[in-house]
Amino acid sequence: MRKILITGGAGFIGSNFIHYILNKYHNYKVVNLDKLTYAASLKNLKNVENNPNYKFIKGDISDRDFIFTIFEKEKFDVVVNFAAESHVDNSISNPEIFVTTNVLGTQILLDASKKYKVERFHQISTDEVYGDLELDRKDLFFTENTPLNPSSPYSASKASADMLVKSYFRTYNLPVTISRCSNNYGPYQFIEKLIPCMIFKALNNEPLPVYGKGLNVRDWLHVYDHCMAIDLILNGGVIGEVYNIGGHNEKTNIEVVEIILKELKKPISLIQYVKDRPGHDLRYAIDAAKIETELKWKAKYKFEEGIVETIRWYVENSKLYSF
Numbered sequence: 001m002r003k004i005l006i007t008g009g010a011g012f013i014g015s016n017f018i019h020y021i022l023n024k025y026h027n028y029k030v031v032n033l034d035k036l037t038y039a040a041s042l043k044n045l046k047n048v049e050n051n052p053n054y055k056f057i058k059g060d061i062s063d064r065d066f067i068f069t070i071f072e073k074e075k076f077d078v079v080v081n082f083a084a085e086s087h088v089d090n091s092i093s094n095p096e097i098f099v100t101t102n103v104l105g106t107q108i109l110l111d112a113s114k115k116y117k118v119e120r121f122h123q124i125s126t127d128e129v130y131g132d133l134e135l136d137r138k139d140l141f142f143t144e145n146t147p148l149n150p151s152s153p154y155s156a157s158k159a160s161a162d163m164l165v166k167s168y169f170r171t172y173n174l175p176v177t178i179s180r181c182s183n184n185y186g187p188y189q190f191i192e193k194l195i196p197c198m199i200f201k202a203l204n205n206e207p208l209p210v211y212g213k214g215l216n217v218r219d220w221l222h223v224y225d226h227c228m229a230i231d232l233i234l235n236g237g238v239i240g241e242v243y244n245i246g247g248h249n250e251k252t253n254i255e256v257v258e259i260i261l262k263e264l265k266k267p268i269s270l271i272q273y274v275k276d277r278p279g280h281d282l283r284y285a286i287d288a289a290k291i292e293t294e295l296k297w298k299a300k301y302k303f304e305e306g307i308v309e310t311i312r313w314y315v316e317n318s319k320l321y322s323f
């Protein structure tokens with residue numbers, strides 16, 4: 001058996017990853033360690049809670065004594081760090097918790113992974129660490145060598161964590177990997193994020209708030225394809241390396257909102273343009289050639305199909321969300 005610690009497993013991507021791992025492998029013991037912030041929901045994991053290969057522990061990655069006690073007891077082989085404060089708007093109003101969880105929390109996990117000699121520490125990072133690209137330069141993409149140039153306290157905290165992870169490889173030979181992914185969509189996402197937020201507002205015939213003119217571009221990736229990429233990195237990725245993961249699905253925010261309204265048969269008049277977010281990144285676009293060629297990763301979902309499946313999932317599972 002291989003014992004894997006998944007931090008932040010009660011959040012959107014972490015819970016999808018737990019489902020992915022437990023479905024695919026029978027020789028993994030999964031420990032989900034989560035602080036259960038406002039963004040978490042154990043309802044995401046209802047159908048695995050009795051699985052003998054799954055265990056939940058409530059706790060905070062920035063609590064050093066607690067983390068070292070858990071590592072001493074559980075003897076993890078692999079650590080995958082999803083735990084983070086992840087909402088850009090919140091980082092603008094309250095940056096401090098982003099530094100505590102995303103930077104200090106990562107550093108404490110790295111220290112524990114070093115002391116207890118884990119065979120792999122994988123850091124879940126984001127394309128937002130690269131900053132943004134101009135809207136009229138469709139020829140430009142982020143590669144793994146693009147300099148880090150974060151715009152928000154959220155992306156700055158994620159970039160800081162990446163730097164620490166790399167430094168633990170260089171200084172202590174800790175066996176690390178990092179993945180930087182574009183915007184995810186799919187089941188179990190908290191309703192503060194664009195896609196579920198717009199779906200629920202449309203279902204309730206409420207105005208759909210869209211920042212600025214809605215022209216900011218995001219590269220959308222189905223969360224299942226993200227999970228598949230992490231699995232490939234854990235099992236074949238080169239220690240010390242960074243892998244970009246992206247969907248080749250660039251859409252403006254307004255395009256995404258219009259698809260949702262069309263699918264739910266709701267009027268375009270529900271769209272309400274609101275004052276833009278300060279420092280709002282214009283365009284993210286990932287060059288995923290490295291993981292595609294080296295690890296043979298290929299996204300399963302086309303956005304046009306994945307988004308329709310996702311909208312239907314939220315309609316069918318609206319009871320999971322107290323909205």
Ligand SMILES: NC(=O)c1ccc[n+]([C@@H]2O[C@H](COP(=O)([O-])OP(=O)(O)OC[C@H]3O[C@@H](n4cnc5c(N)ncnc54)[C@H](O)[C@@H]3O)[C@@H](O)[C@H]2O)c1
Nearest residue numbers: 008010011012013035036037039040060061083084183184
């Ligand atoms: N959602 C995206 O589109 C996206 C894209 C690229 C990268 N990422 C990264 O993926 C990771 C997961 O993102 P998500 O969208 O699932 O986020 P999320 O907000 O849905 O989940 C984060 C989880 O972390 C937990 N958490 C927060 N602080 C903690 C702490 N101090 N200790 C333990 N647990 C804590 C929360 O309770 C929550 O369950 C993050 O690191 C994020 O930066 C997300």
